[in-house]
Amino acid sequence: xxxxxxxxxxxxxxxxxxxxxxxxxxxxxxxxxxxxxxxxxxxxxxxxxxxxxxxxxxxxxxxxxxxxxxxxxxxxxxxxxxxxxxxxxxxxxxxxxxxxxxxxxxxxxxxxxxxxxxxxxxxxxxxxxxxxxxxxxxxxxxxxxxxxxxxxxxxxxxxxxxxxxxxxxxxxxxxxxxxxxxxxxxxxxxxxxxxxxxxxxxxxxxxxxxxxxxxxxxxxxxxxxxxxxxxxxxxxxxxxxxxxxxxxxxxxxxxxxx
Amino acid sequence: xxxxxxxxxxxxxxxxxxxxxxxxxxxxxxxxxxxxxxxxxxxxxxxxxxxxxxxxxxxxxxxxxxxxxxxxxxxxxxxxxxxxxxxxxxxxxxxxxxxxxxxxxxxxxxxxxxxxxxxxxxxxxxxxxxxxxxxxxxxxxxxxxxxxxxxxxxxxxxxxxxxxxxxxxxxxxxxxxxxxxxxxxxxxxxxxxxxxxxxxxxxxxxxxxxxxxxxxxxxxxxxxxxxxxxxxxxxxxxxxxxxxxxxxxxxxxxxxxxxxxxxxxxx
Numbered sequence: 001x002x003x004x005x006x007x008x009x010x011x012x013x014x015x016x017x018x019x020x021x022x023x024x025x026x027x028x029x030x031x032x033x034x035x036x037x038x039x040x041x042x043x044x045x046x047x048x049x050x051x052x053x054x055x056x057x058x059x060x061x062x063x064x065x066x067x068x069x070x071x072x073x074x075x076x077x078x079x080x081x082x083x084x085x086x087x088x089x090x091x092x093x094x095x096x097x098x099x100x101x102x103x104x105x106x107x108x109x110x111x112x113x114x115x116x117x118x119x120x121x122x123x124x125x126x127x128x129x130x131x132x133x134x135x136x137x138x139x140x141x142x143x144x145x146x147x148x149x150x151x152x153x154x155x156x157x158x159x160x161x162x163x164x165x166x167x168x169x170x171x172x173x174x175x176x177x178x179x180x181x182x183x184x185x186x187x188x189x190x191x192x193x194x195x196x197x198x199x200x201x202x203x204x205x206x207x208x209x210x211x212x213x214x215x216x217x218x219x220x221x222x223x224x225x226x227x228x229x230x231x232x233x234x235x236x237x238x239x240x241x242x243x244x245x246x247x248x249x250x251x252x253x254x255x256x257x258x
Numbered sequence: 259x260x261x262x263x264x265x266x267x268x269x270x271x272x273x274x275x276x277x278x279x280x281x282x283x284x285x286x287x288x289x290x291x292x293x294x295x296x297x298x299x300x301x302x303x304x305x306x307x308x309x310x311x312x313x314x315x316x317x318x319x320x321x322x323x324x325x326x327x328x329x330x331x332x333x334x335x336x337x338x339x340x341x342x343x344x345x346x347x348x349x350x351x352x353x354x355x356x357x358x359x360x361x362x363x364x365x366x367x368x369x370x371x372x373x374x375x376x377x378x379x380x381x382x383x384x385x386x387x388x389x390x391x392x393x394x395x396x397x398x399x400x401x402x403x404x405x406x407x408x409x410x411x412x413x414x415x416x417x418x419x420x421x422x423x424x425x426x427x428x429x430x431x432x433x434x435x436x437x438x439x440x441x442x443x444x445x446x447x448x449x450x451x452x453x454x455x456x457x458x459x460x461x462x463x464x465x466x467x468x469x470x471x472x473x474x475x476x477x478x479x480x481x482x483x484x485x486x487x488x489x490x491x492x493x494x495x496x497x498x499x500x501x502x503x504x505x506x507x508x509x510x511x512x513x514x515x516x517x518x519x520x521x522x523x524x525x
Contacts, residue, residue, distance in 0.1 A: 024436020031440060035447035045459045047305045174282040178289045186293050193300035194293060 003099075007107035015112050022113055029116030033066060037124065040188065051193050057220050058189060059128035064144070065187040065212060066121035068151025074114040076156045078105040080180075082163035083170050092255050101250065105163070134220060143215050143229035150211030150232020157235075157242040158183070158206070164242065167249030183208045190216055210235045261356050266368045273372025280376040283328075288381055291324035295392055310456040313391045315483040319454055321385040321394035322479050328373035329414050330475040332445035335421065335438060336366055343428040349522040359513050362425060366418045398484025405491050410478040412498040417474045419505035420445065426509065429516040450476040456485060470501040 015022055040062065044055045053061075073080065082105060085091045094104045134140060162176045183206065186194065191202045191213045202209040211232035217223040295317055302313055309316075328334070339362055342348045351358055385394040397403035424441050428434040446452055448471035455466055455476050466472055477494045480486040486494055 018433065021433040021436055024433075025439060028436055028439025028443065032443040035443050035452060038447065039452045042458050042462075043301060043453060046308050046457060047301045050300050050304050052304075169278065171276060171278040172282040174279060175285045178286050182286075182289065182293065186297070189297060189300070194296040195299075198293070198296060 004103070004107060008110060011107070011110040012112055025113035026116035029070075029113055030120050031116075033117050033120045036185075036188065037062070037120070050189065053190060053193075053220075054132070056128045056131040056133070059124050060132055060219065061190055061212065061216055062188040063121045063124040063128060064147050064151060064216070065184055066117060067125065068148050068211070069155055069184045070114045070117035070121060071148075072152050072155035072159065074111050074118070076106065076159045077111040077114075078108045079156075079159040079163040081109050083166035083173060086166055086253075087170060089255060091253070132220065139226065139229070140219055143219050146229060146232045147211045147215050147219075150215075150235040153232075154207055154211060154235040154238050155180070155183070157239040160239070160246050161242040164246040164249045167253055179206050187212050207235050207238050262360055262364045265361055266364050269365050269368030270372045273369050274376065277376070280373070283373075284377050284380050287324040287327055287377065288384065291320050291381070291385070294320050299392075311483065311485050314393070314395055315485060316454070317388075317392050318394045318483050319479045321382065322482060323451070323475060325378040325381040325385070325394075326374055326410075326475070328377060329370050329410075330417055330449070330451070332417070332421070332449070332451065333438075333442040334370070335424065336362075336369060339365075339425050340428050340434055343425075346522045348520070352517070358517070359422070359510050363418060363422060366421065367414070370414075370418075397482050398487070402481055402484055402487070402491075405495065406478050406482040409481050409491075409495050409498060412495060412502060413474045413476075413478050416470060416498055416502050416505065417445075417449075419502055419509060420470060420474075422509040423505070423512065426512050426516055429520060445471055445474070448472070449474045450479075454479075456480070470505060473498040473501045 040058060041055070044050075044058070048055075050058070085094070085105070085108070094101055094108075097104060129136065158176075158180050162173065162180060165176060166173060183202075187208055191199050191209045199209060199213065202213075214228045214231045218225065218228040298316055298320075299313075302309055311319075323330075342351060351361070354361075382394055387393065397406055421441075424434070424438060427437050431437060448466055448469050450466075450472070455463065455472060458466060473494070477486070477498055481491045481494070
């Protein structure tokens with residue numbers, strides 16, 4: 001763990017060398033998600049509600065997704081750029097070192113410029129928490145925290161899965177964007193708005209709904225079932241098959257040589 | 259002219275080689291389009307009277323957007339061009355007896371078109387056979403179809419003319435990543451890539467239409483669906499031509515200035 005923080009500090013210093021570029025990136029990240037926010041805002045000035053969810057309720061949903069995604073992207077980014085490690089052959093270097101591969105991949109890249117996205121998510125949360133009219137009792141705060149943690153778990157699982165697939169194909173990886181970027185894009189709205197089938201898909205196959213939709217129902221008081229708020233914990237189970245698949249890919253890994 | 263057409267052909271054929279990537283892209287775009295349509299369906303069910311166009315027009319718009327994504331995606335840049343600026347390879351380009359601006363312009367067209375050719379047909383074919391309000395329909399009429407083709411071409415050129423400005427920014431910065439990200443989000447949003455422009459509140463729409471970004475994907479798609487008709491369509495196309503001329507002029511001027519000052523370190 002101590003070593004991990006050393007790596008974090010190292011990465012931070014390294015990225016701070018190019019300050020202008022760093023802030024441009026952070027600003028860009030902020031703007032990307034800010035336009036997403038604007039588009040929701042404009043749609044709501046026209047339609048006012050969607051499936052009886054109000055604007056501030058959607059914002060809570062949006063900020064939960066965005067916070068967990070940006071934190072995952074910041075710290076688990078190593079898996080996101082993993083295909084490059086394979087392509088360049090740098091994975092071989094990792095494999096011969098006396099530390100776990102996961103650890104080394106995690107510390108190989110830490111994207112601090114994602115702070116731009118994170119700030120935006122935090123700002124929305126700060127606005128939406130009082131505006132949504134939810135009575136913030138301890139159990140609701142607990143639910144919100146669980147949602148965020150569960151979100152980080154599921155997104156980490158997705159990133160690991162993405163990395164695992166790159167053992168088998170580099171070119172075909174674009175379709176994984178449906179699940180990583182797609183979950184971020186479409187998870188801004190409670191997943192039930194897309195209809196029953198999509199909700200089932202996101203519950204049983206890619207368990208985004210476990211931390212985004214069900215506990216959200218409890219959070220905004222649509223359901224009184226406290227069990228719903230514990231569902232994000234199930235999201236942790238998703239990491240297991242993803243990790244197993246990654247191990248499987250790693251065992252079948254043949255270096256590109258040279 | 260012949261040299262540019264061969265640049266075009268080389269790039270185009272190179273782009274056609276990435277078939278697996280194209281299939282992956284097709285499935286991604288199909289899922290993306292489908293989800294967006296489902297999202298708008300939820301809004302439609304909440305308040306149908308606030309919908310600015312019939313639902314089937316919106317579906318057509320969104321499917322066209324996905325099918326022709328490679329033509330209009332703002333985040334796509336030819337990395338070779340950025341590399342040649344940052345690593346000095348541009349020295350070779352400058353030795354060639356042809357105009358750099360036109361060459362880059364043509365290369366961009368070729369890559370984007372080759373990707374579009376691979377991807378648009380399967381998406382449109384499947385989308386055409388979806389159940390009624392969710393499918394892609396034929397253009398609103400013969401004239402709409404004809405105007406669409408012309409305006410599609412114009413919008414495509416406007417987008418490339420704008421992205422040329424981003425390439426040029428690489429002459430002045432070491433890492434263009436930040437600018438690219440900024441420009442991308444601005445273009446996507448103002449061009450109607452995130453939500454179609456007619457869905458914006460009426461009060462701010464004139465502001466969006468005053469920018470060059472509305473002349474990219476917005477105009478051809480709205481002409482196709484019949485949202486823009488007659489004089490309005492012709493006027494929008496005139497605006498497209500104006501922006502195209504303006505952006506190309508600015509791009510050429512900036513390039514001339516940049517090339518006057520460019521210093522390639524020897525080696």
